[in-house]
Amino acid sequence: MVGGQGWMVKLMCGSHNHELAKSLVGHTYAGQLTKDEKTIIADMTKSMVKPRNILLTLKEHNANSCTTIKQIYNAKRA
Numbered sequence: 001m002v003g004g005q006g007w008m009v010k011l012m013c014g015s016h017n018h019e020l021a022k023s024l025v026g027h028t029y030a031g032q033l034t035k036d037e038k039t040i041i042a043d044m045t046k047s048m049v050k051p052r053n054i055l056l057t058l059k060e061h062n063a064n065s066c067t068t069i070k071q072i073y074n075a076k077r078a
Helices: 035-046 051-061 069-077
Strands: none
Touching: 035 051, 035 069, 051 069
């Protein structure tokens, strides 16, 4: 905060008000596509590969990927 302008955060309690997620699948930040993944999606889309097969390919390259089929469809549309 500079000069008293902007946002202010007030800590009421030092604990979370919800449980931690067991899986990050579906979370927007965790499922963000990298530039390489976007390139793979574009290339495979041009080759008429089905979205489920694109997702399987991405999961093979990165076993910890939290990308969902919806993000594949969104990337194809973009």
